[in-house]
Amino acid sequence: MDLNNYNQIVSRANDVQKMWQKVPAPKRGEVIRSFGNKLREHKSELATLITKDARKIISEAEGEVQEAIDMCDFATGLSRQLYGLTMPSERPNHRLQELWHPLGTVGCITAFNFPMAVFAWNFCLAAVCGNSTIWKPSPHANSCAHAMKKIWDEISGDFNDLCIILEGGKDEAVALCQDRKIHLISATGSCQMGKELAPIVGARMGKTLFELGGNNAGIVCPSADIDLAIKAITFSAAGTSGQRCTSMRRLFVHEDIFETCIEKLKDSFDNLVIGDPNNPSTQLGPLISENSFKEMQLSLSNAKDDGALVIGGERLDIESPSDFYVKPAICIVDQIIEEMREETFAPILYIKKYKTLDEAINYQNDVNQGLSSAIFTNDVRESEFFLSAEGSDCGIANVNIGTSGAEIGGAFGGEKDTGGGRESGSDAWKAYMRRVTATVNFGSDLPLAQGVEFNDE
Amino acid sequence: MDLNNYNQIVSRANDVQKMWQKVPAPKRGEVIRSFGNKLREHKSELATLITKDARKIISEAEGEVQEAIDMCDFATGLSRQLYGLTMPSERPNHRLQELWHPLGTVGCITAFNFPMAVFAWNFCLAAVCGNSTIWKPSPHANSCAHAMKKIWDEISGDFNDLCIILEGGKDEAVALCQDRKIHLISATGSCQMGKELAPIVGARMGKTLFELGGNNAGIVCPSADIDLAIKAITFSAAGTSGQRCTSMRRLFVHEDIFETCIEKLKDSFDNLVIGDPNNPSTQLGPLISENSFKEMQLSLSNAKDDGALVIGGERLDIESPSDFYVKPAICIVDQIIEEMREETFAPILYIKKYKTLDEAINYQNDVNQGLSSAIFTNDVRESEFFLSAEGSDCGIANVNIGTSGAEIGGAFGGEKDTGGGRESGSDAWKAYMRRVTATVNFGSDLPLAQGVEFNDE
Amino acid sequence: MDLNNYNQIVSRANDVQKMWQKVPAPKRGEVIRSFGNKLREHKSELATLITKDARKIISEAEGEVQEAIDMCDFATGLSRQLYGLTMPSERPNHRLQELWHPLGTVGCITAFNFPMAVFAWNFCLAAVCGNSTIWKPSPHANSCAHAMKKIWDEISGDFNDLCIILEGGKDEAVALCQDRKIHLISATGSCQMGKELAPIVGARMGKTLFELGGNNAGIVCPSADIDLAIKAITFSAAGTSGQRCTSMRRLFVHEDIFETCIEKLKDSFDNLVIGDPNNPSTQLGPLISENSFKEMQLSLSNAKDDGALVIGGERLDIESPSDFYVKPAICIVDQIIEEMREETFAPILYIKKYKTLDEAINYQNDVNQGLSSAIFTNDVRESEFFLSAEGSDCGIANVNIGTSGAEIGGAFGGEKDTGGGRESGSDAWKAYMRRVTATVNFGSDLPLAQGVEFNDE
């Protein structure tokens, strides 16, 4: 790691933040609005870059740029809100209120699979909240990062350093985590990564926002609209070649409709158009790397050893030898196997039969990750139970939608090993600010809270 | 550490929580309301115990019980709120909402100096939010803990295990931090403690709420009501013998009023009634331990070595030899000295002159802790600047009030090494729950967010 | 009307409010908490009075007192909230915030059927918000009002005038509505009453909170749990002898289950225990008055004329001749008849068959009132559609619950002729306060919003 470069970057990011926080938030919002408009202009070329770096199909790549644009508009609106609370004091002539102020510099670590949207989630909120951002993108997606940065530079005037890219890998991530000058670490990646980084930041009492791996399950109930369910499952399990943190990896199907679902799902997988992601009719592009392919094969091999019936999963003979196209795999199991407890970043869907909803929810929750979940049902009692405290233990719980494809208006993130952070909508912006509880005494006396007396006469 | 006992405790706490979360939140609130009423009945005897364990004067001890009572009433109201958000979906026939559910079991680690109130902050919120609590009190204050627990047992029926005491020290704290069955670690104590525990919880991606040390400063401006300021400073700096996390430890006084303030403050300290905390006219009781006394003396000695003018600070010859009564110390310094950067849990107030408000705020913010802060001024521009993003960097910022003595209605906690957690009022309850972002598709189609297309025809 | 008495009452209410608003809101909450505790002590005797005045059965009467108690606890919690917002200004060195202050004196007009709970909804919120209340109860329920007032007097010390009873009828109501010294008119009663009072208050630009009549419908879908639905419909339609503003008055049943539902409902009505409301096993007491009985008979007679099949509805020969006990009536209609469009305050349930949910929702919404509504279904799509913008147009929409029996945690009230007001939970308290949008300039310049320039050089 080039320490000199690193220090310069941090120093510039800290400096520009001190200027930026003096810009009133609505004016900061106006800059982010311009950023969004510029992204709109370049939407198609940015999408092409995503397809190139992350190998996502065009429609998904465009959707990702759209998500970044949506975040700009959402953050623009937020820039006149960032609401604290005023509240009555228990003491006469006292006023109590809560104010939110910028944190400083955010260290934003992103993964290859959403090379623009996750940055936008963080940067748009961070910026309207008054912070600067040092962005360490995935080494797979540096060109996506530079393209975003270039657009930012075009519209940001004196504030181009509000976003600075720090290329690199683990060393750079660790450096940010150790650095007290980084006031928030927002990291997206594997659970393993999170568990390594969290103690480093914890040792300096730093703030973190982790959005880590998922092991997302679907449940198909007897009352489900099966065709809709199959469509949703196919998109969530096979789409993006299983390389979303919200990809569906496990499926629990009620015994009454198990055979039907398996058949329909096989058909659906068989009909997927796999190939060059630049081709508009393609539904699945290749895996991100040979390594991903190897890990997928290892998982499938282990699954077979544990008794799973594996359908698909093989490499497809498409295009250049450096690309790893695969047939999405279905692994039918009779009981929970060890492989189902881990997130393999590839299109593998483990499927198991269930008898009662309680059983299905237990299966779903019985993993370390807690990101996304889905139920397919048309039964009010099942739907509501799934959303209740005794239902899904994930940060995202969907009814009649797959596990992937969140909207920006809700808070995005998950529980347990997924890291607990929330990005994007609702009050996720609070992670990018510090709260001040302020009490003003405008009287001539000094009454104490809770009726404490401390008189010196 | 008795591992068997520990495991039994965790198991009981987990089990009772599974029952408790089925109790509707308003019914949980009703139980906490009863707890508050029972605390009211026993207020005076509980206060006596605080005086015994923590050596606080009666009025402060009663104020602390009152704070626990206030928390019960506040939590009762919250039990019908715990508001999530509903929000519009970008997709037709979809509904988006945010629900909050219980976490599970909270590990609550408390310090000697607030042996009941900090527990109440945590337990009342944790309970109405649907959680059980394992409480590891300070070894100095086990009897306070058992007294609270006894009252809980009287009113809690089948749910007496909702609060279980785990006596112990560092081993027990570490065990809780390591344990995935503990769903939130809420710890109050020193910054050092926090920095040791945070990485342990981080390594398992657990949730934490840290409320750690402060190094709280006051600023006295030329326009201040000086008599009111002196009264507030005396309470915050000398009160509780300087053993609050919010105790005032540093004071910056404008040069125009410096001499006046010093004189008045010396007078004020000279007039303090120091002695048996059980005596209603006493204002200051003893330090908690001989060790505290030694650390205080070491700090004062170091301060003298660094050129400070030390006034007071000596042991007072009062009562039994095992009690360490001290005269609160004033240390006048010409420049910032190293001792001022640390929190010594004893009544030492470092005082330095300043010329401009910028300078004073820089002094104040230039420590690692970020809990509480106060300005004494009658000038709108100074007051507002102090509360602005460029003012105090603490979680608590007061105007014309000392640094200590918060109300429960605001969120309590601080920034930087203070740990970033918030307890008590505002939306602090969210730390005790998990959030579910739920989207329900009630249509017959499966539109994707961001306009993504994934058609298999 | 005794104008002298009226003026004295208003004057006392205005005066005490000026003192009361100086009491910090959390202290006001403490008084309301005591009020709730005192109501608890007298719960049974208060319930007896409700049974006497309003002829409600004991369990409902006790439930009503419980609702008043719940409101006290809820308002106690609110007394530390009453949250305004802080928000960023677009101008440098400016601070923007929203504060909520008391209104003054509330004129609270209540109906006979909830002689205590509706007062508590209003008074508890009004009081913690810093207002005094002049209560004009229904002439049928003056003794209930005086009983509440007596309890208030016991715990309110100097603030007993915070609640003053103004006995009377229309003249008194009109006087309050005309009076600029009454800062909010909160009136519960018939739509007709609302339409008479609203223009009077409007002519002086006064604030109003109307909670008027309902014409509440239920929809029973093919997937419904029919036994549960019948139970709910029976309670909502026949319970309280149909004298709740939320009583179910219309029922739309899917053709596939129409006959079954009719049979079960007839059975259910036949099994109702009708008699002395003081008898614990009684389910229905008498109508409030002979006049109510006559209006009921007129409605049934009109319905028959319009082709309805009327089952039940006759007077029952129970007890003293001055009590009007009736068999609840079922009116089966083939098409919507005129009588169904009006609220007759008696137990009449109009039932009509439907084919499609759209049709049923159209029936439901096609009345002038908009208070409560219910659907019985186990189908997610139907349930969600019913709750969507295209579903029920009422202020209350329930799924698998009857139309009556709301919890205090939600906002209570309805749309259209029901008056639009909201009482009880959520942010209903805002109706009892005035909002101040405050901007503080703490800089030395005077920038204008929206970039306007107004330079005089």
Next chain:
Amino acid sequence: MDLNNYNQIVSRANDVQKMWQKVPAPKRGEVIRSFGNKLREHKSELATLITKDARKIISEAEGEVQEAIDMCDFATGLSRQLYGLTMPSERPNHRLQELWHPLGTVGCITAFNFPMAVFAWNFCLAAVCGNSTIWKPSPHANSCAHAMKKIWDEISGDFNDLCIILEGGKDEAVALCQDRKIHLISATGSCQMGKELAPIVGARMGKTLFELGGNNAGIVCPSADIDLAIKAITFSAAGTSGQRCTSMRRLFVHEDIFETCIEKLKDSFDNLVIGDPNNPSTQLGPLISENSFKEMQLSLSNAKDDGALVIGGERLDIESPSDFYVKPAICIVDQIIEEMREETFAPILYIKKYKTLDEAINYQNDVNQGLSSAIFTNDVRESEFFLSAEGSDCGIANVNIGTSGAEIGGAFGGEKDTGGGRESGSDAWKAYMRRVTATVNFGSDLPLAQGVEFNDE
């Protein structure tokens, strides 16, 4: 009034709303975003029209268009929020929540002096909330309305009828107020107008949002930054030729600085550049009409009769004879005179000396209107007291800013005869929606709230 035309307009507005409410709110926000962008393109030409119709100076006219643009961006953000609440039910297996749905058609009545911004406040919120709008602009400003409508038509595709202009005067306003097909009347104008319209809408239990006249006062305290205060007062009192609802009409100056302030204010008024509003250096344009001029002269004449010392106020001999340019008037009074209690829509500033802040606040509050207010002080106690429950009784309270020139982020509106409505920021959007309190029972039992029992066994 052309009734046929009127009915057609209402019918089209109702119809398009039924389509529009099916468009997901974030998509509605996207349309409003486009509207804002189109307004940006035409900003300068729209401003020219405002100058032509309302005779405002260019900078203010551009500021007004900017305000419309800001509203579009704010509403775009809101379109993913419109937050209702989820909250726990007191009953097991029940879920409680609050949803917000569109109202229908908004009747928006606007005044000449903000011919675009007030429409934008209403229309932007109404539209993202799912409503259509019938806009009845001031007859003075029809061309401004048509210019806005033209821009809307350019970007609204099938939804051009979402905004329909209804030209006209009082007859049209009354027609909208009487019409049950108009679901909200949002009216800006004089208090007199409001008092005429409110009873009409009240008689049909319709919803209203009134933003009526002000009689706004400033207070100058001894500690004030006098130069800043004079600048602010000049803008608020003389700017827009006193024709803002927030124009400052009364000024209370502490006796210690009274003479100084009068002198400086006279100088400031003397230096105002009055003339053609199209000239960029102009600060004040003409009054809107001869009638306005006559009313101004009448007020000044009455003031003189009541003993006021009148400085300025005369017509200026500028340009064409049809334009009424005036010198802004200062009226120094020794006691409160009758003229000070009314809003004369012209640049007249009544000034009175005061001794105590209580006295000044009493003067300020002692009028029927309650829109805006300002204090100039650098004293924390005065500033906070002014903002407290015992301070200003207006909807807007500013410190060290004039009474006019609000930002869109806060809620805009006032108390008492000002009508109580709130537009623009904070939760003003709620006025454009209806609230549904929804409870879903997903269990198999039917527990009743408040513990009521109604068993038929």
